[in-house]
Amino acid sequence: GENVEQHPSTLSVQEGDSAVIKCTYSDSASNYFPWYKQELGKRPQLIIDIRSNVGEKKDQRIAVTLNKTAKHFSLHITETQPEDSAVYFCAAIDTGFQKLVFGTGTRLLVSP
Amino acid sequence: KAGVTQTPRYLIKTRGQQVTLSCSPISGHRSVSWYQQTPGQGLQFLFEYFSETQRNKGNFPGRFSGRQFSNSRSEMNVSTLELGDSALYLCASSLGQGQGEQYFGPGTRLTVT
Numbered sequence: 481g482e483n484v485e486q487h488p489s490t491l492s493v494q495e496g497d498s499a500v501i502k503c504t505y506s507d508s509a510s511n512y513f514p515w516y517k518q519e520l521g522k523r524p525q526l527i528i529d530i531r532s533n534v535g536e537k538k539d540q541r542i543a544v545t546l547n548k549t550a551k552h553f554s555l556h557i558t559e560t561q562p563e564d565s566a567v568y569f570c571a572a573i574d575t576g577f578q579k580l581v582f583g584t585g586t587r588l589l590v591s592p
Numbered sequence: 593k594a595g596v597t598q599t600p601r602y603l604i605k606t607r608g609q610q611v612t613l614s615c616s617p618i619s620g621h622r623s624v625s626w627y628q629q630t631p632g633q634g635l636q637f638l639f640e641y642f643s644e645t646q647r648n649k650g651n652f653p654g655r656f657s658g659r660q661f662s663n664s665r666s667e668m669n670v671s672t673l674e675l676g677d678s679a680l681y682l683c684a685s686s687l688g689q690g691q692g693e694q695y696f697g698p699g700t701r702l703t704v705t
Contacts, residue, residue: 516696522698523682523697524635524696525696526693526694526695529693569634569635578647578648579625579637579640579648580694581637582637583634
């Protein structure tokens with residue numbers, strides 16, 4: 481089945497810096513890669529996703545890149561703000577079981 | 593459209609009791625997945641239901657069970673509660689099995705004393 485690894489587990493940046501979170505997956509047939517943001521005490525919220533027919537997708541300060549050959553995808557946040565502080569989860573589809581498999585999460589702390 | 597709802601939001605139980613949690617998906621969504629999240633931990637997959645059938649199951653003991661009704665609402669049950677079952681239980685709905693975009697409910701925080 482699908483295995484998703486996520487790094488780093490914690491990331492501290494200064495406000496205004498960029499942050500990058502990386503994930504690798506094992507199922508070469510996987511075709512959908514979402515990212516979720518979970519603020520303290522709240523539900524995970526889908527913030528951006530990418531499908532395997534594109535290599536990059538942007539939405540204002542966040543972007544996701546996908547390298548199918550290497551089987552990894554990354555979340556990029558530019559001009560970070562304190563409100564970006566949260567736990568971020570990546571995920572990929574397990575095409576055999578037809579379910580999402582989540583990474584272990586990255587705790588991002590943006591200091592003012 | 594209304595989002596995913598879960599009831600109750602908070603629950604306190606004692607060891608040995610059982611508990612039932614409820615999840616109402618977004619209208620039109622037929623798949624409901626359940627996750628357990630403990631402090632500092634990721635999302636541990638419990639099971640997924642699609643059209644009233646359990647399609648996938650995670651590595652949890654048989655004390656954890658669930659079901660889905662014809663209106664796609666889902667319940668999960670935990671019997672013989674243990675202290676380690678204290679967690680945030682999240683459900684997520686999607687259009688169909690393996691359809692990608694999942695939307696989470698606010699969760700039920702279960703405390704076992």
